[in-house]
Amino acid sequence: MIPRWPEGVGQVILPTVDSTSLEAARQAPHIAGPTWFLGLEQTAAKGRRGRAWSNPAGNFAASLVYRPGGAIAHRALRSFVASLALQDALIAATGRTEGLRLKWPNDVLLNGGKLAGILLESGPSETLIIGIGVNLRAAPTQAEVETGAVAPVSLLSETGTDITPEAFLDLLAPAFAAVEAQFLTYGFDAVRTRWLANAAKLGEPIHARTVTETHHGTFETVDAEGQLVLRTAAGQRMISAGDVFF
Numbered sequence: 001m002i003p004r005w006p007e008g009v010g011q012v013i014l015p016t017v018d019s020t021s022l023e024a025a026r027q028a029p030h031i032a033g034p035t036w037f038l039g040l041e042q043t044a045a046k047g048r049r050g051r052a053w054s055n056p057a058g059n060f061a062a063s064l065v066y067r068p069g070g071a072i073a074h075r076a077l078r079s080f081v082a083s084l085a086l087q088d089a090l091i092a093a094t095g096r097t098e099g100l101r102l103k104w105p106n107d108v109l110l111n112g113g114k115l116a117g118i119l120l121e122s123g124p125s126e127t128l129i130i131g132i133g134v135n136l137r138a139a140p141t142q143a144e145v146e147t148g149a150v151a152p153v154s155l156l157s158e159t160g161t162d163i164t165p166e167a168f169l170d171l172l173a174p175a176f177a178a179v180e181a182q183f184l185t186y187g188f189d190a191v192r193t194r195w196l197a198n199a200a201k202l203g204e205p206i207h208a209r210t211v212t213e214t215h216h217g218t219f220e221t222v223d224a225e226g227q228l229v230l231r232t233a234a235g236q237r238m239i240s241a242g243d244v245f246f
Ligand SMILES: O=C(O)CCCC[C@@H]1SC[C@@H]2NC(=O)N[C@@H]21
Pocket: 018, 019, 020, 021, 022, 042, 044, 045, 046, 047, 048, 049, 051, 053, 060, 061, 062, 063, 107, 116, 117, 118, 119, 131, 132, 133, 134
């Protein structure tokens, strides 16, 4: 049996906030246990790699802050935990599995477009902050995203499902707790296997961009450390941090 993780996860709903992840970091020293901060409006939402995150009204924006304990290297693996939890919550919201794919390291795609992004950060007092944005109602325009990036889509436009951020959190919070419990009980291998079964472009050619270089090759797998394994003309290359382009 999968243990519950843990009893009494907190929820704070903020009508407006600069960024739920910034608020989570401010509150981190005071939290008693895992706490979700849901922002109905964000005025300075952050994306990965220093980018801004566009947050149209009605979209989901929340950050989970908690103390995961364990090895530092295991913290980054929570992006896979969060991706699977998002997938489960989206299936629960729509009643359908079709079209959902997971893009390394931590995006959720729907019908080939970017539906959700995850921002993992270390917070104060040994906390981990997992910021999650889902285009529930509206997708940002292509002009608002990085050149070459996957086009954004919304859940409403792709599926007709209209769900409020509050209702989506009621699906996501228990979904995260369940996948986190699996991770803690069975380790990364179980999470990794399920993630790979739902991965976008596995076995296909991709471009992986790190801070300094872009590598082209075939997306072979994700290894036990969560690194992208790319088969390039120069041999196998492991990428621990970066962005993937198709
Ligand atoms: O670049 C990405 O794909 C990650 C985007 C993460 C956005 C979310 S919205 C809730 C949380 N608060 C933020 O300021 N960012 C994250």
